[in-house]
Amino acid sequence: MRALNRFIQVDWQQGTVQAEAGVTLAEILAISIPQGWFLSVTPGTQFATLGGAIANDVHGKNHHLRGTFGNHVRRLGLLRHNEGVLTCSPTEHPEFYTSTIGGLGLTGIIVWAEIQLIPIRTSQIDSTVVRFGNLGEFFSLSAELDHQHEYSVAWIDCLAKGTQTGRGVFIVGDHARYGSLEVDERAKLSMPLTPPVSLINNLSLQAFNNMYWRVHPAQSTRKRGDYEPFFYPLDRILHWNRIYGRRGFQQYQCVIPDAVAEVVMHELLEAIADSGQGSFLAVLKRCGNIASPGLLSFPLPGTSLALDFPQKADLVRLFARLDAIVRESGGRLYPAKDAHMTGGDFRKAYPAWERLEALRDPSLNSHFWKRVTA
Template sequence: MANLLSWGRYPRQPQQPHAVNWSEDVPATLSAIAALKQGATLAFGCGRSYGDSCLAESNHVLATSGMNRLLAADWETGIITAEAGLTLSELTRIALPHGWFLSVTPGTQFVTLGGAVANDVHGKNHHVMGTFGCHVSHLTMIRSDEGLVECSPVQRPELFAATVGGLGLTGIILTVTLQLRRVESNEIDQRSIRFDNLDEFFALSKSHDVAHEYTVAWVDCLAKGKNAGRGHFICGNHAPNGQLKPIAPTGLAVPVDLPFSLVNPLSLGLFNTFYYHRQLHKDVASRVNYSSFFYPLDGLRQWNRIYGQAGFQQYQCVIPEQHGADVIRDIMNTIANSGSGSFLAVLKQCGKIPSIGLLSFPLHGVSLALDFPQRDALNIRLFNKLDALVHEAGGRLYPAKDAHISSIHFKQAYPDWSKVEALRDPQLQSQFWKRVTQ
């Protein structure tokens, strides 16, 4: 098998995969990697974590994508149990014809169940459904020190809380039991509303979050002056009475690693301006399929290659509600002034539903995410400024996206880190965890 990189392809640390296609292969594979004496390992699913949280200390990982069988499915209750390597895409394909959909889905369907649990992912419905982990009722894992273990909100709840959002450090997740949600069609009734500034965004968010299960906004983070904070607010609900046919992912892909980044100030400026003006009317209602609503970027496989050899970093933070509007404005200004831009930034109002996960990212507040081509000095300077703003506001960064946060900021933002460390499997260690805890 070819060596693996994280999604941002930075830091560039190729991971040597050791395929585990069956649960029963896990203990022997753990021992085989331990025998190499190069350090601890980690489970690796689809490699959609952006930074170094999916990179193992030893650069040897257990590749779990072949462990993708369904063990049980109750189409009356929508409770399913599957092996951790099953992707959300595959699960949707199987469950949708029975009238079930993911309770929570992130912006890509090419992640495994194990990865969704380990990062306690969230989606456009965070304000009504919470995180992915809120819908997980049971996990089985293999630990190098205990063998097969089970946990749930009632069975070994401390281990469950450390595993949901636990970055894969508490054991190799074998199976996940989760609750799906009923749908009547494969479509979403969508509204797309153009806004001219951040105040308008916050007002739209306040008025539409009540009536719409899904809300998100795309913001032009390059725009300055009177255009600052312009963007599109997109909200939607599952459409009633339709077809339950799954949408096949397209085969379009970026075929090779580009030698240089296609993402530069010129291309970004054009793209963002074009995107802002893509709809003539301020408010457009339409019915779209779930794939284009939830997974627009999945339409181009391996899109991370457009950033060239150097890769990119995603900066995703969440700012608590009371400071949300002001700090997001400061952050956006800082980014616009830096000139080191990004494609459209994603803004999302997160809700109040708490997650059981000790390291779960979302807070009640506003989350902002944007991508930056990797340029060492520029990124460090800008990220330092942004980190200070986030930190001061009591916000935090998303470990699944991170490749730079300092140990001090991480430990203050996630005070429960030491509980996860105490329950970490001694044979599992990521480069991220080593960086932020040691």
């Protein structure tokens, strides 16, 4: 939908932007930051489109305070087969509003949307960084710091075992109170080619994870930096996915309810470490209890774990083990990143799927939807 890339209307007094669905989050930031506004919620890449962010109801490092992207969609234009463009909001065609947010593109084509931004004084981020020695320390830090800061996230070493299971680096941040309103326009690096085999393997992962953990401070350390490295570290390297070689990689993201999160996360990380298949990008974060308007929104009050695995035949066995742990805990997987979820797991985790199916545009379907609703 990138051809739909025009801005329609902006209001810098109220901080609202109305744009076509193919506009990227980076393009929104490029015009909003100089005016003192920022995305209310942003995922880990600014290259997502506005329509894609809505269709997958993306979330970010501040879910505990602001919920999902869908919580900040004021209204949208939805093109449906034989119905034209419908304006959808909490009061206009509300059934299509709730089913389109997180609706995976199945209710129609999002043509445009209007979103609410948040005010900022500067484009820089004040952050606090500290490494932690195990999963228990992560949950202690999260309980202490999350409610004090706008953003909270952790990187973890998913290959660590024993008393170090779940060790990692905890990061909290806030928009700085003073400084300039500049858009980060530094040149990007690029992975120029796709190697025949993955550069991510057990040896490189163990070396990277150990080095990354040790270079971060053992005591809480404050620093100030630009917004792009804080929110979008991988966006600095174009075509970074090529490091996984020609077979590529699979993503795995789950969320586990609060009541059992620490125990179940420990079990998940033990299973990953035992398999010998790790992820250099392993993100752990707590989700809040702000409900999304979307029918199939992924987050729930609990803890989310996101991982990238080089594509191997052994992943089938590992994912089956992880799925069983998530299933028994009452957790669920993220449809936006899924390539393997069973229909039974999907339908149990997202009971509102039948309401979405009833509202699905008859001219639209997807491989994912066929797989999980069959």
